[in-house]
Amino acid sequence: MADGATLPAPFALRRRAKNLLLAGRRRPQRADSAAVATAPARHRLCHRLLGTPDRHQRAVDHSLHRCRAAAPVCQRLVAAAAHDTKNRKLAFAIGHHTRTTTMPKVSIIIRSKDRLPFLARALADIAAQTCTDWQAHIINDGGDAAGIDALLAAQPAALRDKISAIHLPQNLGRSGSAQQGLDAATGEYLALHDDDDTWHPDFLARTTAWLDAHPQAAAVAVRTEVIHEEADGNGGWRECRREPLQPGIHDLSLLELLVINRAVPIGCLYRTADIRAAGGYNAALPVVEDWDLHLRLTRQKTFGLIEGTPLAYWHHRHGVAGDWGNSMHDLAHAHWIYDRRLRDEAMRDTLRTAPHLFGLALQNGLHMRHTDDHVAGLHGHLEDTRGELRQLLHECLHKQDALQEQLHQLTRELALEREAAAAARAAAEQAQQQAQARAEQAQHERAELLSFIRRIKRLRFWKR
Structure with a gap:
């Protein structure tokens, strides 16, 4: 087969x-x-x-x-x-x-669906790793199988032997496809490399060395950069800007992860055994499955962080929906919903095992209500401030229009004055030229008169 x-x-x-x-x-x-x-x-x-x-x-x-x-x-x-x-x-x-x-050192799971250009980039990115002890599994989540098979057939034989493709007959979503990859993984460590993201060439070398040196840790994350991409007009994508992800975080503790997911899959390397011991990926979550896994891992073991140069690159494409989009933007509403559902389920589990904490939960609910009221008040104050700013902006624009009209009027008057001054200068220059011409003519006539007088005097001298 x-x-x-x-x-x-x-x-x-x-x-x-x-x-x-x-x-x-x-x-x-x-x-x-x-x-x-x-x-x-x-x-x-x-x-x-x-x-x-x-x-x-x-x-x-x-x-x-x-x-x-x-x-x-x-x-x-x-x-x-x-x-x-x-x-x-x-x-x-x-x-x-x-x-x-x-067993290879690292099993790499590549989730993909009908994005062959991204998949080709991901395979080239993985092939460029300085650590070569890996096995990759492409999880085709209900997409076209022929295209992926053709792409794999075009790879060098040495690379093709280290990559397998699992074509799912139907789309299982992010969690389901990740679990399929986990089931097929045979490596000591596991990396989740989505087809549209990339790594630094030293990612696997640095992360495997760190986990080898820290056996008490279930996973390790690296400094990650967010790369924003835009269409290049030729069917591809080009980088338009980049920014660091979570630059103020220096420790991936459970406390930090309770607030929000501080690490993204492309920037993490996990111990495969610890993921399986934690129950794998939750197929009931279409999104935030990585956050759910991180919470379950950090409840049992530590989650490391490698500081320094960014070793992972999380690619974003704003305003792009469908298969070519990024889940953080394309599924932003789903992220918000399942963030709340995950927290609710955790609260229910806690109350089932410790019902005496229900009063504390109600008290926390009261604090949340007061917080919501405070936020609502701040929101109303913000809306009032926005209204005042809009009014001030309208007045400033009106004044700007009036000043601009006055400026135009002054500009026109200045232009007329400049034209009049230019005409006066031209008239003065012309009068000066005429006066100079008359002076030269008078001087010429005087010279002729003096010459005539001298001739008459000479004639009178000879007559004597």
Whole structure:
């Protein structure tokens, strides 16, 4: 069964498991009784896989641990059976074997649906990681399977071998697709890399090293930047600005997370075992599933934070809805609703286990009512202030219009005065030129008269 193929019926899946296990054997490098599986052992395994689902766990625990050569085949079976409820025990049984034999350091879950350009960018981003001990699972949440298969086929062979695709027949949403990825994960650590987000090349190296050094922590987050994108006009997206996410937070404590989710999935690395111990992702939550998981994790263990250079990038596209949008903006109203519902459910659980706290809850409700009244008063005061500011703005605009009209009038008068001054200057220059011409003419006539007088005097001298 190729990765991403249409899932067969439960019986056909178990029959396919038999064929794949028989065809997937490899010659061991050394004769180790714990690693070599004989033919009768493989046949017994396959017959048990064809048995009832209740026997899968016992059969695989007994026989698959003797057949390490079947581990790559088992990984493919996990991806194929993970979302089929009738084969869930088979998926977990085989997944348990692969986690104990060929477990990668990090399992990367990529949620995607009909966003091939983003998915291609995410795969290139993951391939650029300096830490190479990872296995990626693309969770196609009810989208086009052919496009993803073609994209994977175009990847280099070394990269293609580390990536599998799980095509869900219907859309399960953010929580459901994340849980499918968790079911298929075999790594010690788990990262949730949505197709539209990116990492710094050192993200996996830094976060895995931190968790290795802090075994008491269930997860670790990194400094994250929000990258705002806009359409580039050619069918793609370009960065228009970026800003730090939660720059004032220096500790991801339970107290901080009770207020609001301080960490986003692209900036976190989790211990897979701790997520499973906490119950995985809540499929009843279409949004805020990451916040719900963070709260359950921090109730049991610590949540680390790596300071310094941002190692994760959360991409936002304002005003974009549908498949190309970002859930924080496209599903903002749903985030508000399920934030309240999650808090309400936690309060109900607390009151069921500790009903004597009901009076305290009522008292807190009274404080919340007083707070709401105070906020309502502030809101009314704000509206009054807005009204006054609008009135002042209207008056200022009216005065500005009057001043602008006066300015235009003065500008026109100044222009007329400039024209009159220019005409006066031209007339004065013309009069000056005429006076200069008359003076030159008079001087010329005087010179001629003096010359004539001198000639007459010379004539009288000669007559004598």
